[in-house]
Amino acid sequence: MTNQRFEALSRICLNNWHYIRHKTLSFHEGINFFTGHSGSGKSTVIDAMQIVLYANTDGRGFFNKAAADDSDRNLIEYLRGMVNIGEDNNFSYLRNSNFSTTIVLELRRTDTGECQCVGVVFDVETATNEISRMFFWHKGPIPDHQYRAAGNHKDNSRPSLGRAMSTEEVKLWLMGNFQKEGYYFGSHNERFRKQLYDVYLGGLDSEKFPLLFKRAIPFRMNIKLEEFVKEYICMEQDIHIEDMQQSVMEYGRMRQKIEDTWKEIEKLKDICGQHGQVEDIAKQMEAFDYYSRKLDIMQDRLKVAECQDKIHVFEETKNKTIQDIQQEQDHIDEMARQGDELLKRITMTGYDQMKEQLASLNALVEQLARSKARWEQTAALLKAWENEDSVSNRTLWDIEAFEQGKITEEELNRLKGDLAEVRKDVAKQQQDAQGELRELRKKMTQAQGELAQLKAGNKAYPKELEQARTILQNRLYQETGKSVNVEILADLLDIRDEAWRNAVEGYMGYNKLSVIVEPKYARKAMKIYEEMDKEKFYRVAVLDTERVAADHHQVAEGSLAQEVEARSDYAQAYVNFLLGRVMKCNDVDELRSHRIGITKNCVSYHNYRIQHINPTLYTTAAYIGKSSVRQRIKLLEKSLKDMEEALKPQQDIVKDAGRVLELEHLSQDVSIYLEWKKDMLSFKGKQGEQAKLKAKLEELLSQNVDQWKKERQAILDLCDQKKAVVNQLRQTAFELERDQEDEKKRLVNLNEALVEKERDFTAAAELDEELTRILASQKNPRYDILRNEFLGQHAKAGEKKKQEMNRLVDLRTVYLRTYQNRNFSPTVESNQEYQELLDHLNDERLEEFRVRAAEQARTAVEHFKDDFMYKIRSAIKEAMQRKDELNRIISRLDFGKDKYQFYIGKNKGPDGQYYDMFMDEALEVNPSDLDIGLDNQLNMFTQEHEHHYGAMINDLIGIFIPPENASAEELEEARRNMDRYADYRTYLSFDMQQLIQNEDEVIKIRLSKMIKKNSGGEGQNPLYVALLASFAQAYKIDLKPGLIRNPTIRLVVLDEAFSKMDAEKVASCIQLIRGLGFQALISATNDKIQNYLETVDKIFVFANPNKKSISIQEFEKKEFRRLREDLEDEEEGE
Secondary structure: OOOOOOEEEEEEEEEEEOOEEEEEEEOOOOEEEEEOOOOOOHHHHHHHHHHHHHOOOOOOOOOOOOOOOOOOOOHHHHHHOEEEEOOOOEEEEOOOOOEEEEEEEEEEEOOOOOEEEEEEEEEEEOOOOEEEEEEEEEEOOOOOOOOEEOOOOOOOOOHHHOEEOOHHHHHHHHHHHOOHHHEEEEOOHHHHHHHHHHHHOOOOOOOHHHHHHHHHOOOOOOOOHHHHHHHHHOOOOOOOOHHHHHHHHHHHHHHHHHHHHHHHHHHHHHHHHHHHHHHHHHHHHHHHHHHHHHHHHHHHHHHHHHHHHHHHHHHHHHHHHHHHHHHHHHHHHHHHHHHHHHHHHHHOOOHHHHHHHHHHHHHHHHHHHHHHHHHHHHHHHHHHHHHOOOOOHHHHHHHHHHHHOOOOHHHHHHHHHHHHHHHHHHHHHHHHHHHHHHHHHHHHHHHHHHHHHHHOOOOOOOHHHHHHHHHHHHHHHHHHOOOOOOEEHHHHEEEOOHHHHHHHHHHHHHHHHOEEOOHHHHHHHHHHHHHOOHHHHOOOOEOOHHHHHHOOOOOOOOEHHHHEEEOOHHHHHHHHHHHOOOEEEOOHHHHHOOOEEEEOOOEEEEOOEEEEOOHHHHOOOOOOHHHHHHHHHHHHHHHHHHHHHHHHHHHHHHHHHHHHHOOOOOOOOHHHHHHHHHHHHHHHHHHHHHHHHHHHHHHHHOOOHHHHHHHHHHHHHHHHHHHHHHHHHHHHHHHHHHHHHHHHHHHHHHHHHHHHHHHHOOOOHHHHHHHHHHHHOOOOOOHHHHHHHHHHHHHHHHHHHHHHHHHHHHHHHHHHHHOOOOOOOOOOOOOHHHHHHHHHHHHHHHHHHHHHHHHHHHHHHHHHHHHHHHHHHHHHHHHHHHHHHHHHHHHOOOEOOEEEEEEEEEOOOHHHHHHHHHHOOOOOOOHHHOOOOHHHOOOOOOOHHHOOOHHHHHHHHHHOOOOOOOOHHHHHHHHHHHHHHOOHHHHEEEEEEEEEEOOOOEEEEEHHHOOOOOOOOOOOHHHHHHHHHHHHHHOOOOOOOOOOOOOOEOEEEEEOOOOOOOHHHHHHHHHHHHHOOOEEEEEEOHHHHHHOOOOOOEEEEEEOOOOOOOEEEEEEHHHHHHHHHHHHHHHHHO
């Protein structure tokens, strides 16, 4: 076998690939060994080989799978050379300007030495990471320039100095150096792959070879033997079941459509039945409405008759009343004549004229008396001004003239003006006093509030200071999660000597009201204060206790700071800063001897200026210590007492001013007073005229005039009574006329309404007969009562109809949500659309679906037989043939005493039940014999000879039909099931057997029972036997002499394949590789190199010390001794 010819990988050329700028490696026809630390670049070269051998540039599924660092590289990272930087995974690239990359494999015939090259070239646009590619092949070896252009160097014999050729340059080189049949290039990987496997590599299976090669590279021993055979020997086949699946699903859909149509018909029947109930109630409502309208007309006819009767009665009563009026009027006329006769007699005496004159005179005298009384009352009120000091003598004289009735118009105007001036001055005094009172009361209220706080133990700090303190406390709690004390500086201070209290309070001023927190919170507090409302809190200050506590503040002996004691270090630090240089002094001379000083009576000296401190700062604004509270209480109590004493004189002013303003001040116009004066002067004269006229009337009354008057008055009284009767009769006649007119108008309206109702009413004989029957059944029927009853029944029926209509709408809504393609209205009164659809589904669609379902069932059977069962059976048979070929190969291999063979048989698990069904040659399906019946269609195989498998087939078909409206999870489960049962390996079991020859029989031992997972080096040989046998089959290595085939490659790449074996077993496995005639590339870390030195033909040592540049050293067999010595020296050095 070792002498068979094949295409050996002789060299690989890499330009700009990962951390390799330019490198060409030469391979031995036998066993090649890659070694180096993890990450040294071994997988970089292996991945480059795979790109060309698979004609696949995306790298999915194979990039870096042979590496131990579990990284996940992609093509652009390999091309540009990605470099990791730092722990945060930021990265950069080695190649940052446009470049090209070439990967070329040189293949050499072992018998003739003829060479050919297959490769790929990439052009990379680094700004966008866009990649263009070109696969190529050419006869002959790798050229001297190694696919590199000279660049700035004219010497093509030194390719490492140039740059990699671009796709266009490689294309031009190929066309310029080879005949048409001697090269190929193109960007389509599928076309190149077909050429690669069919021609260049000697005729390999385009599906099985890349799958086997790809899986072999990262091959590990921690795999079950059965899984190994399944994955590496009997690989999956792409059994296309789309037509079968589509046919079965279409059949399922037709069955579902039939069921759905039945369901829809039932729902439509419910809807139509419910609509029938609504229509029945609607008919009842029509009858009730007809009865109530007919009774309404009948009731209106009764009203018209009643109205006509009333009009007749009103006419008769009105005529009788008019006759009574005429009789009474005649009596009145006669009495009026008699009264006139008596009046003539009285008039002749003059009595009536004198009586009218007396009445007029009486009214005049009464008016004059009122004017006189008003004058005298005003004069009496004006006398009160005589007791007021604020009036002048002229005013008093004018008041006296008014009282005597001698005042002139000029004097009256002057008096009015003088009194107005006096009142104006008094009102001004009253207003001033009231303003003073308000101010005093406001101060008293404030003082009383502050006094109450102080007596309760609370200092009366300014409102904005308390608000700022609260805001700071809340915000500090939110930001720190702790309850931070926010205090006022004055609360932390005490004064040692009360004699210096005012000086301390005054000099500290409003600094004592600063907000203070512990130094560790000072910065946060100031940040919060910065965000607060400056318009509101500009008077508030926050101390930087962190800085003031950190600095040293010197306190001079005799300074004011020595009189202040603080309850915290940081508060004391601020006091020392503020008062540590302020010296206590007794007089001006002593003040002048210091730069800053103060006396006990609060005279300060600073900047060569002497000045009294504002007393408010040490009186009303005294806050330091508990003594300040007591002092403030005393001060407030004294202030309140002083303010109470100041209230009384102002109250007296207001009271006295109010009394003066109430005095008479001639508020009316002067013309009125002058009119009163005129009336007062005429009063006595008019009283005399009144007395004389009364005497004359009494004289006339002593004659017969009195008797005539009484008789005339009696006649007039009786006449008035008669007039009242006439007026009453006229009112009655008027009301009768009015009522008659109203009734006539009502009659017109009734007739109009009746005509309108009768015009709109359409008679129905059947309903009229029923109404007549109802009326006849009642004694003295009342149309209005009956009408109301029918209206009530109509309303109840309306509610019932609404309820039934709501049920109908609910049924329709549920239906329309289920069948969203039905664009019907759920609320429409008519049911025509629903009824027509029901009729259509019942008569046409259901039968159509039945016929289509039967036809689809036949189609599904045919597809199931042709697209699925046949393909599964074919795949199983092919697997059996492959097994036989492999067993024939390994039967001729020498393993010493050990002999092996592959086993493929029926799955012993639940899925094995289907095996006989697929492999039964007698299984045939006759679709024309299927039962069209709906209930029997699922049982598609009912023929007698298929009784054994019908249920199984139905089960499998059910697997390929996902549920209607399936969820994402259900669809995914259905997809997994389809993938599983469309894989022929599901129905098989896989194993290897060790054959032990006894004297009279061969004992077969199932190796899967002997080899345990992760069992180390023991038992690994059978797996390698299986793997290499698969490669032998893939490369068409036939042990039979005489068969001539096109030579193929025989490359086997194994990474860490012998990691758990000792040197002896490694040698055994490599010997097997040699025996089968493979060219091998084995990769392992450098700690395993001793196990390979005696068995491999060439060694490649990889290094990548800076993770940016891969170096590769090649060692031929003759150089192994030097390599061994170097390795021993390294071990001794360690």
